[in-house]
Amino acid sequence: MDRWIRIEQDDTTWEFDTEFLTSEWTCIWNQGCAGIGAIGDVAGQLGCCSVGAEMLDDEEAMRISAVGAALDPERTQFASAIADGGVLVASESDRASWATRVVDGACIFLNRPGFPGGEGCALHLEAIATGEPHIDVKPSICWQLPLKVEHNIDDASTSRLRGWLRRDWGPEGNDMAYCCTERESPLADAFVGEVPVIESLREELEAILGVDLYAQLAERLSAR
Ligand code: SF4
Numbered sequence: 001m002d003r004w005i006r007i008e009q010d011d012t013t014w015e016f017d018t019e020f021l022t023s024e025w026t027c028i029w030n031q032g033c034a035g036i037g038a039i040g041d042v043a044g045q046l047g048c049c050s051v052g053a054e055m056l057d058d059e060e061a062m063r064i065s066a067v068g069a070a071l072d073p074e075r076t077q078f079a080s081a082i083a084d085g086g087v088l089v090a091s092e093s094d095r096a097s098w099a100t101r102v103v104d105g106a107c108i109f110l111n112r113p114g115f116p117g118g119e120g121c122a123l124h125l126e127a128i129a130t131g132e133p134h135i136d137v138k139p140s141i142c143w144q145l146p147l148k149v150e151h152n153i154d155d156a157s158t159s160r161l162r163g164w165l166r167r168d169w170g171p172e173g174n175d176m177a178y179c180c181t182e183r184e185s186p187l188a189d190a191f192v193g194e195v196p197v198i199e200s201l202r203e204e205l206e207a208i209l210g211v212d213l214y215a216q217l218a219e220r221l222s223a224r
Pocket of ligand 1: 029036190
Protein backbone atom coordinates (compact mmCIF):
# COMPACT_ATOMS: atom_id res chain seq x y z
CA MET A 1 0.00 0.00 0.00
CA ASP A 2 1.28 3.46 -0.89
CA ARG A 3 2.62 5.31 2.12
CA TRP A 4 1.29 8.61 0.79
CA ILE A 5 -2.33 9.74 0.49
CA ARG A 6 -2.90 12.43 -2.13
CA ILE A 7 -5.78 14.88 -1.94
CA GLU A 8 -6.46 17.72 -4.37
CA GLN A 9 -7.54 21.01 -2.93
CA ASP A 10 -8.01 24.03 -5.17
CA ASP A 11 -4.79 24.21 -7.17
CA THR A 12 -2.75 22.19 -4.69
CA THR A 13 -2.02 18.49 -4.48
CA TRP A 14 -1.44 17.57 -0.85
CA GLU A 15 0.64 14.52 0.00
CA PHE A 16 0.20 13.06 3.47
CA ASP A 17 2.53 10.67 5.24
CA THR A 18 0.17 7.93 6.41
CA GLU A 19 2.90 6.15 8.33
CA PHE A 20 3.35 9.08 10.70
CA LEU A 21 -0.27 10.21 10.84
CA THR A 22 -1.47 6.75 11.86
CA SER A 23 1.37 6.20 14.30
CA GLU A 24 0.99 6.45 18.05
CA TRP A 25 3.67 9.14 18.33
CA THR A 26 3.13 11.53 21.22
CA CYS A 27 5.27 14.24 22.77
CA ILE A 28 7.04 12.76 25.79
CA TRP A 29 8.50 16.00 27.15
CA ASN A 30 9.13 15.44 30.85
CA GLN A 31 8.34 11.76 30.36
CA GLY A 32 11.63 10.48 29.03
CA CYS A 33 12.39 12.79 26.11
CA ALA A 34 16.17 12.92 25.74
CA GLY A 35 16.22 16.28 23.96
CA ILE A 36 17.86 17.16 20.68
CA GLY A 37 21.49 17.55 21.74
CA ALA A 38 24.49 15.50 20.74
CA ILE A 39 24.30 13.85 24.14
CA GLY A 40 20.96 12.53 25.34
CA ASP A 41 19.71 14.34 28.44
CA VAL A 42 16.47 13.25 30.08
CA ALA A 43 16.97 14.93 33.47
CA GLY A 44 17.42 18.43 32.00
CA GLN A 45 13.89 18.33 30.56
CA LEU A 46 14.88 20.69 27.78
CA GLY A 47 13.11 18.68 25.08
CA CYS A 48 13.39 20.47 21.76
CA CYS A 49 13.52 23.85 23.52
CA SER A 50 17.31 23.77 23.84
CA VAL A 51 17.44 25.92 20.72
CA GLY A 52 15.62 29.16 20.06
CA ALA A 53 12.30 28.95 18.23
CA GLU A 54 12.55 30.44 14.76
CA MET A 55 9.90 33.00 13.88
CA LEU A 56 7.81 32.40 10.78
CA ASP A 57 7.95 36.04 9.71
CA ASP A 58 8.15 39.59 11.07
CA GLU A 59 4.47 39.55 12.00
CA GLU A 60 4.95 36.52 14.21
CA ALA A 61 8.09 38.06 15.67
CA MET A 62 6.11 41.15 16.70
CA ARG A 63 3.32 39.02 18.16
CA ILE A 64 5.67 36.86 20.21
CA SER A 65 7.54 39.92 21.45
CA ALA A 66 4.27 41.43 22.64
CA VAL A 67 3.04 38.19 24.24
CA GLY A 68 6.40 37.70 25.96
CA ALA A 69 6.40 41.20 27.41
CA ALA A 70 2.94 40.64 28.89
CA LEU A 71 3.54 37.23 30.49
CA ASP A 72 2.69 36.82 34.15
CA PRO A 73 6.06 36.79 36.03
CA GLU A 74 4.61 34.23 38.42
CA ARG A 75 4.45 31.75 35.53
CA THR A 76 7.61 32.89 33.76
CA GLN A 77 10.97 31.90 35.17
CA PHE A 78 12.95 34.28 32.97
CA ALA A 79 10.62 37.27 33.32
CA SER A 80 13.52 39.53 34.41
CA ALA A 81 15.63 38.50 31.42
CA ILE A 82 12.65 39.25 29.18
CA ALA A 83 12.20 42.67 30.80
CA ASP A 84 15.92 43.41 30.42
CA GLY A 85 16.54 42.22 26.87
CA GLY A 86 13.33 41.14 25.17
CA VAL A 87 12.61 37.68 23.84
CA LEU A 88 14.09 37.66 20.32
CA VAL A 89 17.49 37.79 18.67
CA ALA A 90 18.56 37.73 15.03
CA SER A 91 18.43 34.12 13.92
CA GLU A 92 21.70 32.39 13.02
CA SER A 93 19.80 30.14 10.60
CA ASP A 94 19.11 31.07 7.00
CA ARG A 95 15.54 29.82 7.51
CA ALA A 96 14.38 32.74 9.65
CA SER A 97 15.22 36.31 10.55
CA TRP A 98 14.35 36.04 14.21
CA ALA A 99 14.45 33.38 16.91
CA THR A 100 13.72 33.33 20.61
CA ARG A 101 16.69 34.05 22.87
CA VAL A 102 18.53 31.16 24.45
CA VAL A 103 19.11 31.66 28.18
CA ASP A 104 21.00 29.15 30.29
CA GLY A 105 21.05 26.65 27.46
CA ALA A 106 17.44 26.78 26.33
CA CYS A 107 14.63 28.95 25.03
CA ILE A 108 13.92 31.97 27.22
CA PHE A 109 10.32 30.81 27.54
CA LEU A 110 11.19 27.39 28.98
CA ASN A 111 10.63 27.14 32.71
CA ARG A 112 13.10 24.64 34.11
CA PRO A 113 12.53 21.70 36.47
CA GLY A 114 11.41 22.85 39.91
CA PHE A 115 10.22 26.33 38.91
CA PRO A 116 7.30 26.94 41.28
CA GLY A 117 5.19 28.78 38.70
CA GLY A 118 5.12 25.69 36.51
CA GLU A 119 7.61 23.70 34.47
CA GLY A 120 7.69 23.82 30.68
CA CYS A 121 6.81 26.46 28.13
CA ALA A 122 5.69 29.73 29.75
CA LEU A 123 3.67 30.52 26.65
CA HIS A 124 1.85 27.21 26.91
CA LEU A 125 1.18 27.83 30.60
CA GLU A 126 -0.12 31.28 29.70
CA ALA A 127 -2.50 29.77 27.15
CA ILE A 128 -3.82 27.29 29.71
CA ALA A 129 -4.24 29.99 32.35
CA THR A 130 -6.06 32.40 30.04
CA GLY A 131 -8.07 29.78 28.16
CA GLU A 132 -6.65 30.78 24.79
CA PRO A 133 -5.80 28.10 22.22
CA HIS A 134 -2.09 27.38 22.51
CA ILE A 135 -1.75 27.71 18.76
CA ASP A 136 -2.76 31.36 19.07
CA VAL A 137 -0.12 32.03 21.70
CA LYS A 138 2.99 30.03 20.78
CA PRO A 139 5.27 30.41 17.76
CA SER A 140 4.01 28.34 14.85
CA ILE A 141 7.08 26.14 14.72
CA CYS A 142 6.48 25.14 18.36
CA TRP A 143 2.87 24.05 18.01
CA GLN A 144 3.40 22.45 14.60
CA LEU A 145 6.36 20.30 15.54
CA PRO A 146 6.57 17.36 14.80
CA LEU A 147 4.26 18.07 11.86
CA LYS A 148 6.40 19.25 8.98
CA VAL A 149 4.78 21.03 6.05
CA GLU A 150 6.70 21.49 2.83
CA HIS A 151 5.37 23.51 -0.05
CA ASN A 152 6.49 23.45 -3.68
CA ILE A 153 7.53 19.80 -3.64
CA ASP A 154 8.66 18.83 -7.14
CA ASP A 155 6.50 21.57 -8.56
CA ALA A 156 4.75 24.67 -7.31
CA SER A 157 1.40 22.92 -6.89
CA THR A 158 2.41 20.13 -4.52
CA SER A 159 2.55 20.39 -0.73
CA ARG A 160 3.53 17.64 1.67
CA LEU A 161 2.78 17.01 5.34
CA ARG A 162 4.93 14.48 7.19
CA GLY A 163 6.67 13.88 10.48
CA TRP A 164 9.89 15.76 11.26
CA LEU A 165 13.12 14.16 10.19
CA ARG A 166 16.64 14.75 11.43
CA ARG A 167 17.37 16.94 8.44
CA ASP A 168 14.61 19.32 9.51
CA TRP A 169 16.79 20.32 12.46
CA GLY A 170 19.50 21.52 10.08
CA PRO A 171 23.10 20.26 10.06
CA GLU A 172 22.93 19.54 13.80
CA GLY A 173 20.29 16.91 13.13
CA ASN A 174 22.90 14.38 12.09
CA ASP A 175 24.59 14.61 15.49
CA MET A 176 21.47 14.38 17.64
CA ALA A 177 21.64 11.50 20.08
CA TYR A 178 17.87 11.19 19.98
CA CYS A 179 15.18 12.02 17.46
CA CYS A 180 11.70 11.50 18.87
CA THR A 181 10.09 10.78 15.50
CA GLU A 182 12.42 7.85 14.84
CA ARG A 183 11.30 4.48 16.07
CA GLU A 184 13.52 2.09 17.98
CA SER A 185 15.61 4.73 19.72
CA PRO A 186 17.66 3.25 22.56
CA LEU A 187 17.12 6.44 24.61
CA ALA A 188 13.34 6.83 24.70
CA ASP A 189 10.21 5.79 22.85
CA ALA A 190 7.74 8.48 21.81
CA PHE A 191 5.48 6.01 19.99
CA VAL A 192 3.48 5.36 23.11
CA GLY A 193 0.36 7.48 22.57
CA GLU A 194 -3.11 6.09 23.11
CA VAL A 195 -4.54 7.37 19.82
CA PRO A 196 -3.02 7.96 16.40
CA VAL A 197 -1.54 11.31 15.45
CA ILE A 198 -4.49 12.09 13.17
CA GLU A 199 -6.59 12.24 16.35
CA SER A 200 -4.13 13.48 18.96
CA LEU A 201 -2.99 16.42 16.81
CA ARG A 202 -6.40 17.22 15.35
CA GLU A 203 -6.36 20.82 16.60
CA GLU A 204 -2.97 21.42 15.04
CA LEU A 205 -3.82 19.65 11.78
CA GLU A 206 -7.05 21.61 11.41
CA ALA A 207 -5.15 24.83 11.96
CA ILE A 208 -2.69 23.89 9.22
CA LEU A 209 -5.08 22.33 6.71
CA GLY A 210 -8.46 23.79 7.52
CA VAL A 211 -11.43 21.81 8.82
CA ASP A 212 -12.59 20.49 5.43
CA LEU A 213 -9.25 19.13 4.29
CA TYR A 214 -8.62 17.62 7.72
CA ALA A 215 -11.99 15.83 7.52
CA GLN A 216 -11.16 14.42 4.08
CA LEU A 217 -7.79 13.25 5.33
CA ALA A 218 -9.25 11.62 8.44
CA GLU A 219 -11.86 9.82 6.33
CA ARG A 220 -9.25 8.55 3.87
CA LEU A 221 -7.08 7.29 6.70
CA SER A 222 -9.93 5.52 8.44
CA ALA A 223 -10.87 3.80 5.17
CA ARG A 224 -7.42 2.24 4.71
S1 SF4 B 1 8.47 17.12 20.37
FE1 SF4 B 1 9.93 15.41 20.60
S2 SF4 B 1 11.91 16.39 21.10
FE2 SF4 B 1 10.28 17.92 21.46
S3 SF4 B 1 9.79 17.73 23.65
FE3 SF4 B 1 8.32 16.42 22.51
S4 SF4 B 1 9.26 14.38 22.49
FE4 SF4 B 1 10.87 15.85 23.03
